[in-house]
C-alpha cells in the first residue's frame with residue numbers, strides 16, 4: 001500500500017496530525033493505532049480540565065478525544081485499529097500487524113510519529129525490598145479504576161508528585177480508598193500547581209517534599225513502605241526512616257517517550273528530552289519523518305500536545321507535496337542559565353519559533369526569558385520546573401541568525 005502520509009498513534013497528537021495532514025493537501029492519509037479505539041491515553045482520563053486553551057471548553061479526556069474524532073470522521077483519513085506498528089525503515093516503509101489484515105506494509109511519502117509515552121516503573125528507580133503484589137504505576141491504576149472498574153487497594157502511598165499520581169490521589173479518595181500521602185524526592189512538586197490544589201489540598205492529602213521510598217515490605221501483598229527524608233544530593237538521610245502501613249504503592253515518577261520505532265528509522269534522539277531532535281516544523285533528523293506530542297517531549301497539557309500535532313501534520317503534507325524541504329539549514333537551540341530542557345532543539349528558518357522551555361530550578365518571582373541571538377526578552381511572573389514556559393519568536397526576528405540560539409531564565 002502506498003500513501004502520502006502515515007500517522008502512527010491516535011492520541012490527541014496523532015489525531016490532530018492526521019486531520020491537519022489531510023487539511024493541508026495530503027491526498028491519502030492513514031492513521032495506525034494498536035488499540036481497539038482511537039484517542040490514546042485520553043480514554044482513561046475521565047476528569048475534566050482538557051481543552052481549556054484549544055477549545056475554550058472544560059472537557060473530560062474522552063470528551064476531548066471525541067471532539068477530535070468527530071473532526072477526523074469528516075475527513076477520508078483511513079484508520080487501522082488493532083494495528084501494531086512493529087517496524088519503521090529510514091526510507092519510510094512501515095510494517096504493521098493486525099488480526100484483521102495480518103501483516104501490512106505501507107510505503108509513505110512522509111510519516112508522523114505520535115506514539116506517546118509510557119510510565120517509569122519500579123525497575124527504573126530501584127526501590128529495595130520484597131516484590132509483593134500491590135505496586136502499580138499511577139496510569140495502570142487509572143486504567144483499573146476508570147475503565148475496568150477495579151479498586152487497586154484501600155490504604156495507598158503515592159511515590160512521586162507527577163500529574164497522573166495527583167489525579168489518582170483524588171480519584172482513589174473519591175472511590176473510598178485512603179491515600180495516606182504523596183512523597184516527592186525533589187524539593188518542589190513535579191505536577192502542575194492546579195493539580196496540587198484540586199487533587200491534594202482540597203482532599204487534605206499531605207504532600208511531603210524531599211522524601212523517597214527506601215523499602216517495601218510484604219510477602220504476597222504490600223504491607224508497608226519505608227519512607228526516608230533525602231538530603232540536598234537526593235540521598236536518603238539515615239535515621240529518618242518511617243514505616244507506613246499500606247496495601248498499595250502507586251508510582252508517579254516520570255514518563256518516557258516511546259521511541260523504539262523512531263530509533264529503528266535512524267532518528268536522532270535528544271538526551272535531554274528523550275524524544276527526536278526536532279525543528280520548529282516538527283521535522284526529525286530523517287527527511288520526511290515528523291514528530292509530535294509526548295513521543296517528542298513530555299508536555300504538561302494536552303492543548304500543547306495537539307498544537308505540535310497540527311504542525312507535524314501540516315509539515316508532513318507540505319513535505320510530500322514538495323513544499324517543504326527535508327534537508328534545510330538550521331541553527332541549534334541550546335540551554336543557558338536555569339534551563340533544563342527545550343523543545344524544539346533546532347530552528348530551520350521556516351516561520352515563527354514556538355519554544356517550550358522547562359526551568360531547572362523554581363524562581364517564585366518575575367523572570368525574564370532571554371533568547372539570544374536575536375536578544376528577545378519575555379517576562380513571565382515565575383518559572384517552575386513543573387510548568388513549561390512557552391514563548392513565540394516571530395520568524396522575521398530570526399532571519400539573520402547564524403549562531404546557536406541560547407535560552408536563559410533570569411530573575412527580573
Ligand SMILES: Cc1cc2nc3c(=O)[nH]c(=O)nc-3n(C[C@H](O)[C@H](O)[C@H](O)COP(=O)(O)OP(=O)(O)OC[C@H]3O[C@@H](n4cnc5c(N)ncnc54)[C@H](O)[C@@H]3O)c2cc1C
Pocket residue numbers: 008009010011012013014032033034035039040041042044045083084085086114115116117118119138139140142163164167255258261292293294295300301302305
Ligand atoms: C498512563 C498515562 C496516564 C495519563 N493520564 C493523564 C491525565 O490524567 N491527565 C492528563 O492531562 N494527562 C495525562 N497523561 C498525559 C497524556 O499522555 C497526554 O496529555 C496526551 O495523551 C499525550 O498525547 P499523545 O497523542 O502524545 O500520546 P497518547 O495519548 O499516549 O497516544 C499515543 C497512541 O499511540 C499508540 N501507539 C504507540 N505505539 C504504537 C505502535 N507501535 N503502533 C500503533 N500504535 C501505537 C498508543 O496505543 C496510543 O493510543 C497520561 C499519560 C500516561 C502515559
